[in-house]
Amino acid sequence: MNTYVGRFAPSPSGPLHFGSLIAALGSYLRARSLQGQWLVRIEDVDPPREMAGAADIILRQLERYGLEWDGSVRYQSQQSERYEQLLAQLLASGRGYYCDCTRKRISAIGGIYDGHCHNLGLTQGAIRLRNQAQISHFNDGLLGHIDTEYSFAAEDFILKRRDGLYAYQLAVVADDHDQGITEVVRGNDLLEPTVRQCSLYQTLSWQAPQWLHLPLAINPDGNKLSKQNHAPALSESELSHTMASALAFLGQALPTELASAPVAEQLRYAVTHFQLARLPQQRQRPVPTLA
Structure with a gap:
């Protein structure tokens, strides 16, 4: 059986926000629950949209939330x-x-x-x-x-x-192929472009990965959480609360006694108990409010 290889591939246009955490966490849980690899790639091929230092900030944020990747980080600007x-x-x-x-x-x-x-x-x-x-x-x-x-x-x-x-x-297909990605787990905002990627895979005679698109996190006014909509950066202090909220969003709610546990402990539980069937099938969901 081939090893599962997943990835998280943010663009460095700003720090990660709650919506970014959903994409990172969903792909991480899927990979780790299948004893697979989880890679991180920085999609930095659009300099006019990038924020200086954002790539390093993103990597530090992932580390703070316990999302440790395999191997070296790949930068599209080097490809x-x-x-x-x-x-x-x-x-x-x-x-x-x-x-x-x-x-x-x-x-x-x-x-x-x-x-x-x-x-x-x-x-x-x-x-x-x-x-x-x-x-x-x-x-x-x-x-x-x-x-x-x-x-x-x-x-x-x-x-x-x-x-x-x-x-x-071009860049996403080339990198996913070259890195051996077996399944792409990402947000619903990238649902439509998938068909174009499938066409490019077929044109290049490459095997396309599997696809899994997670619901988008929306704020109270119904807009997608995004850097363009000025979504706040991930909290540097309320790690456990934010992680518990993200897991609840993904239908993988923690037991009450783990709601305030260290994120490493929360992640261990979430990986062990991850169930694909519990992922919400909505195209978008409001951010949950936890007590």
Whole structure:
């Protein structure tokens, strides 16, 4: 039986918040409950969105909450040579092509790219995938069969932006494949892009991992907890209370006597008693309030 390999892959745009902890904790529990590996990857390929020092802050936060990873941390900013190799391979085989269409043009035709440049033989611009796989559905380990709007799934999506930055779809597929990730556990905000990743896996003749998307944590006004919405950073003092709240959110509530126990003890219990069937199937959930 192959070893289970999971991962947590935050972008360093700010410190972790409660919603980030849900993604980290859910992936950690799934991996550890299966005696598998749990890796951490910093997705730092978009410098304009990054906060100086955030990567180190994130790693310290994970350590504070007892979420210890296996091996070395992988940084996407150090994988440029690999991404360029894949892009060259796709361009040479005709499965990738240059595009100089502007956002204004694409917006004017309805927001979905129409393949305008794929036969023009351009030699510069953004690089798009010639998406012949056009996968529009997949099976989620928690939510079951997921169908996505076909026009979105069939689009020739961007792999490298015209400003030279690598697109999320290319980097995440390359790294998950190269790191041997067997299941991707992450939040519902990334549910829709999964079909594009499936199409890229098929184009590269790679085996795709399994998928499991956790509910998003929302605040009282119904908005997703996110750095863009100014979600507060994880508490540095109320570790046990925050961990107990996160476990309750994931349907893995602790017994009363462990509500204030050290996080290491809480995690040991949670790993031992983790049940996939108890994960909530909602797309989003309010943050629980614990006494």
